[in-house]
Amino acid sequence: MSTIAIKSDLHELMVSWRHHLHKHPELSFKEEITSDYIASVLQSHDIEIHRGLAVTGIIATIHGKKEGQVIGLRADMDALPIQEKNNFSHKSTHEGKMHACGHDGHSTMLLGAAIYLKEHNDFSGTVHCIFQPAEEGGGGGRVMVEEGIFEKFPCQAVYGMHNWPGMAEGQFAVHDTAVMAANETLKITVTGKGGHAAMPEQCIDPIVVGAQIITALQSIVSRSVAPLKSAVISITIVDAGFVSNVIPNEMNLTGSLRYFSTEVGDEVKGKIKGIVEGISQSMGATATFKSIPNYPATINTPKHAEICANAAAMVVGKDNVHRNELPSMGSEDFSFLLNASEGAYIWIGNGLVPENSPEGGCMLHNTQYDFNDEILPIGGSYWVQLVQNILK
Ligand SMILES: [Zn+2]
Ligand SMILES: [Zn+2]
Secondary structure: OOOOOOOHHHHHHHHHHHHHHHHOOOOOOOOHHHHHHHHHHHHHOOOEEEEEEOOOEEEEEEEOOEEEEEEEEEEEOOOEOOOOOOOOOOOOOOOOOEOOOOHHHHHHHHHHHHHHHHHOOOOEEEEEEEEEOOOOOOOHHHHHHHOOHHHHOOOOEEEEEEEEEOOOOOOEEOOOOEEEOEEEEEEEEEEOEOEEOOOHHHOEOHHHHHHHHHHHHHHHHHHHOOOOOOEEEEEEEEEEOOOOOEEOOEEEEEEEEEEOOHHHHHHHHHHHHHHHHHHHHHOOOEEEEEEEEEEOOEEOOHHHHHHHHHHHHHHHOHHHEEOOOOOEOOOOOHHHHHHHOOEEEEEEEEEOOOOOOOOOOOOOOOOOOOOOHHHHHHHHHHHHHHHHHHOO
């Protein structure tokens, strides 16, 4: 590693902030203790803050010594409704809530960078550190954009970072374009005619129709989407019937659709509609289908991805910056910020999954996940390097 701006003093402080945040996880838009804590650390270093955007969001503004460009750096703050199964001293003290996605670490890395930059503001321009609520399904990024984050705090570009378990500590991955997929919720209702289970000829069984639909939907990705393009259709909730001797009137299917390009997404939704209506009609049932958009795809601008890769290489060396990783079919609400501004979102290695770790123990959203404290100065130094490179 060549340029670690954040050294041991600040690293120790960052570990203490991270553990405090980990002990006090809060769900989307309820990050009150979290927001107060982050604000108090920022204010104790005389950093200008703006609060209340998207309920609990904080913008911390650091001015360089000279005028110049303005950029945004974003970290998410929220936790998940998961009961933590770890036993270390910084485990969650909030029943049923856990920082299982490492947003405690993301906030801490940005906090460390903010404090470093305030003390070393020999740059030209302005940095807005964006502490964003509600990444986990709440769309805090969308709310920030709707509330006018970029009108109130205009930025030439905005940058994001997420820890990535399974990638070694001291490594980064930077994608030129697509990083994370779009995510929509599928809702299908098949209506037949209920009746006695022993007299199916007098009924239209929505369960048999729904079963055909579930199977046929799986042919869309394999037969209608070009092999080198990507989509996923997963039916995840099947809801019908209530007793063994009654054919119900209705079957409800819920699922998840993932894709990168809007064209692929539109094509897949058209095919789903065709299958749902066609199969239902051919079997005498009726059906409705809707797809509810959650997050758009997270797509980097190549120019900004290059800027990120260069900064990361200055921190960990070029060989430790992966440029050809496949994107993830997971999704991320930083996409709303990237749809409103140019920029890029990168992954920082949270460490390899050790062979003897509990099943999935290192993976995101697992009950035994923990953010790796060793990468706090690496991620914090990346933010600092990024600012120093752009706002020279
Ligand atoms: Zn998550
Ligand atoms: Zn996350």
